[in-house]
Amino acid sequence: MDTLGGMTEGVPALLHILASRGIRASFFAALGPDNSGRAVFRVFRQQGFLDKMLRNRAPSIYGWRTMLYGTLLPAPRISEAAADILPRVKAAGHELGLHGFDHVRWHDRLLFMTREQVDEQIRQAQSAYAGIIGAPATSFAAPGWQATRTSRAALAAAGMLYASDTRGTQPFFPRFGSEVSPLLEIPTTLPTLDELLGLNGCTPEDFFSLILSRLEAGQPQVFTLHAELEGGPFKEAFAGFLGRCLDRGVTFFRLKNRAQELLEKPRDIPVASVYQGRLPGRAGTVSRQGTPEGRA
Numbered sequence: 001m002d003t004l005g006g007m008t009e010g011v012p013a014l015l016h017i018l019a020s021r022g023i024r025a026s027f028f029a030a031l032g033p034d035n036s037g038r039a040v041f042r043v044f045r046q047q048g049f050l051d052k053m054l055r056n057r058a059p060s061i062y063g064w065r066t067m068l069y070g071t072l073l074p075a076p077r078i079s080e081a082a083a084d085i086l087p088r089v090k091a092a093g094h095e096l097g098l099h100g101f102d103h104v105r106w107h108d109r110l111l112f113m114t115r116e117q118v119d120e121q122i123r124q125a126q127s128a129y130a131g132i133i134g135a136p137a138t139s140f141a142a143p144g145w146q147a148t149r150t151s152r153a154a155l156a157a158a159g160m161l162y163a164s165d166t167r168g169t170q171p172f173f174p175r176f177g178s179e180v181s182p183l184l185e186i187p188t189t190l191p192t193l194d195e196l197l198g199l200n201g202c203t204p205e206d207f208f209s210l211i212l213s214r215l216e217a218g219q220p221q222v223f224t225l226h227a228e229l230e231g232g233p234f235k236e237a238f239a240g241f242l243g244r245c246l247d248r249g250v251t252f253f254r255l256k257n258r259a260q261e262l263l264e265k266p267r268d269i270p271v272a273s274v275y276q277g278r279l280p281g282r283a284g285t286v287s288r289q290g291t292p293e294g295r296a
């Protein structure tokens with residue numbers, strides 16, 4: 001979840017949907033200020049953002065208040081609302097990890113951040129997390145799928161078991177230039193609702209049918225959803241999709257369990273480069289997995 005609204009309304013809705021289907025999942029929370037309003041100003045820097053906002057009718061999804069946080073309205077701290085909600089996520093048997101501290105800042109500025117600045121983002125997120133849960137997080141999913149050599153080194157030093165920072169096809173050890181990160185990466189492998197909705201007339205039903213067809217193909221997949229969307233205006237479509245998945249025999253796993261399984265045989269995990277690339281329906285670039293190059 002990226003925003004205060006995602007935390008207070010989206011997460012409880014998702015907990016209800018997942019519990020009713022007996023599914024355990026991985027949640028990643030951004031715990032710093034909700035600066036979502038600042039994302040509006042990306043339009044000036046990233047071609048395609050306004051187009052995406054209009055296509056998705058972002059104000060009707062996120063609400064005008066969220067869009068103004070960090071600009072005309074002061075940025076609220078997500079961690080205050082999270083104190084009631086995150087323990088419920090854990091208690092329900094889901095994995096809980098970090099989705100950064102200041103989501104907008106990491107998304108927009110990571111490529112230019114120093115090691116000290118990245119460390120500070122992680123330190124603040126861990127401090128908020130430990131204040132609520134009582135122990136630090138051991139997994140991380142990067143805001144906006146932004147990863148660099150520096151961020152991976154900082155996450156490894158922060159004691160993460162794995163991260164889910166990129167878009168790709170299978171788990172790997174990321175290579176930046178000649179340097180291979182020792183931190184396992186489990187990439188998101190499927191497109192997201194916000195990317196495809198409205199693109200070439202794609203409806204929520206079209207989107208979830210596409211995802212189901214990919215899940216039925218047999219390879220393990222990582223699907224990323226947003227509490228703001230699948231726990232918000234699209235929750236009925238999402239609940240229906242999960243029902244269809246279960247009817248077709250799709251099984252679910254938490255990323256940390258997959259990580260533990262993979263790390264029993266680290267030599268079987270391939271290395272792959274990471275590059276900044278575009279994806280259909282997404283503004284700007286994301287960190288993407290290159291072609292797997294053989295074993296670590």
Ligand SMILES: [Zn+2]
Binds near residue numbers: 001002103143144
């Ligand atoms: Zn996010």
